[in-house]
Amino acid sequence: MTPAAMSERTRRLRVRRMRDTATGWGFIGPATIIVLGLTIFPAVWAFLLSLQEWDGFSTPEWVGGANYAEMATDAGLADAVVHTIVYTAMFVPASVLLGLGLAVTLNRKVVLIGVYRTLIFLPFVVSAAATGILTTYLFNPQFGLVNNVLRVLRLPQQGWLEDPSQAMLVIAIMSVWGQAALTTVIYLAALQDIPAELTEAATVDGATKWQAFWRVVFPQLAPITVFVTIWQGIQAIQLFDVVYTTTRGGPLGATETIVYYLWNAAFRELEFGYASAVAYGLFAVTLAITIFVVVQQRRSAKGGAL
Known part of the structure; x- marks a missing residue:
């Protein structure tokens, strides 16, 4: 096989691999985005919320680690x-x-x-x-x-x-x-x-x-x-x-x-x-x-x- 033919074969394999990868992500991508959106985002938001004082209606007030400190003395x-x-x-x-x-x-x-x-x-x-x-x-x-x-x-x-x-x-x-x-x-x-x-x-x-x-x-x-x-x-x-x-x-x-x-x-x-x-x-x-x-x-x- 000539070098030009080997190069062409390698290129085709690379293109096919990229196509297969894109197809796979096309199937699992939407579900992955939904799962991450329903897990990571709420987790990050809850952590940020734990550093604030908020009643759900008024403007949140940043309190840092005060909520965690309060846990130690909460009977x-x-x-x-x-x-x-x-x-x-x-x-x-x-x-x-x-x-x-x-x-x-x-x-x-x-x-x-x-x-x-x-x-x-x-x-x-x-x-x-x-x-x-x-x-x-x-x-x-x-x-x-x-x-x-x-x-x-x-x-x-x-x-x-x-x-x-x-x-x-x-x-x-x-x-x-x-x-x-x-x-x-x-x-x-x-x-x-x-x-x-x-x-x-x-x-x-x-x-x-x-x-x-x-x-x-x-x-x-x-x-x-x-x-x-x-x-x-x-x-x-x-x-x-x-x-x-x-x-x-x-x-x-x-x-x-x-x-x-x-x-x-x-x-x-x-x-x-x-x-x-x-x-x-x-x-x-x-x-x-x-x-x-x-x-x-x-x-x-x-x-x-x-």
């Missing part, structure tokens, strides 16, 4: 943080362990197993409004189903959603009911990827079913456990919908979480600047926890490999 925010931590401590372990238990139970070849798996996943697709209505129906102190059962059993009636010491527990229970299905599906998919030969070999070596699971299967699930723990932790920190549809932060502020406090500051008290600062503080804490857990998990994996 209401501190209470919301405590409530969120209490909820997270109840919700995350329960949802992860329940999801793992259900996944192990459903990872069997039994009659109608597909039906059982579908029924387990149904609560996850139920809307927050429906979950709130169900929670009120079950745990209402006057006419709730749970207190009616206790009444039939001649056991003491409980305040549930109207008792500051019990309301957060009720919300955690209903959240686990709705969210454990996700961890179940994830664990079930992971269990089905583990070769059966591993547990069979452990059984042949004399291990019991529990030992085979704990020594062979569970270590294979370590990355999945880290993922679902982080995911459920983020969901717990962002709790809002169930609180909004049931207690509205009550009774006596006992279920006011960080996100509900943020919503209240923004849309009831019209403190958009301060609410944006709280949102960015929440983002920073969530990001720090996620990075810490991932780094620790990778260090543990490397240590185990050594």
Whole structure:
């Protein structure tokens, strides 16, 4: 092939490559612009808003880091943080362990197993409004189903959603009911990827079913456990919908979480600047926890490999 022909071929390939690239961007460009417009722009605008004092109507006043400094002395925010931590401590372990238990139970070849798996996943697709209505129906102190059962059993009636010491527990229970299905599906998919030969070999070596699971299967699930723990932790920190549809932060502020406090500051008290600062503080804490857990998990994996 002559140099002129090689040059012409190279030029044609370059033109074709540029055409293919332009065609690809023509397809994904509009969607990319929309996604960036709905994520990056609001994030930047919210950060700038967190440096201002604005009620949504008057002219914004630049206050710099004053909103962030106010967070350190805000007693209401501190209470919301405590409530969120209490909820997270109840919700995350329960949802992860329940999801793992259900996944192990459903990872069997039994009659109608597909039906059982579908029924387990149904609560996850139920809307927050429906979950709130169900929670009120079950745990209402006057006419709730749970207190009616206790009444039939001649056991003491409980305040549930109207008792500051019990309301957060009720919300955690209903959240686990709705969210454990996700961890179940994830664990079930992971269990089905583990070769059966591993547990069979452990059984042949004399291990019991529990030992085979704990020594062979569970270590294979370590990355999945880290993922679902982080995911459920983020969901717990962002709790809002169930609180909004049931207690509205009550009774006596006992279920006011960080996100509900943020919503209240923004849309009831019209403190958009301060609410944006709280949102960015929440983002920073969530990001720090996620990075810490991932780094620790990778260090543990490397240590185990050594």
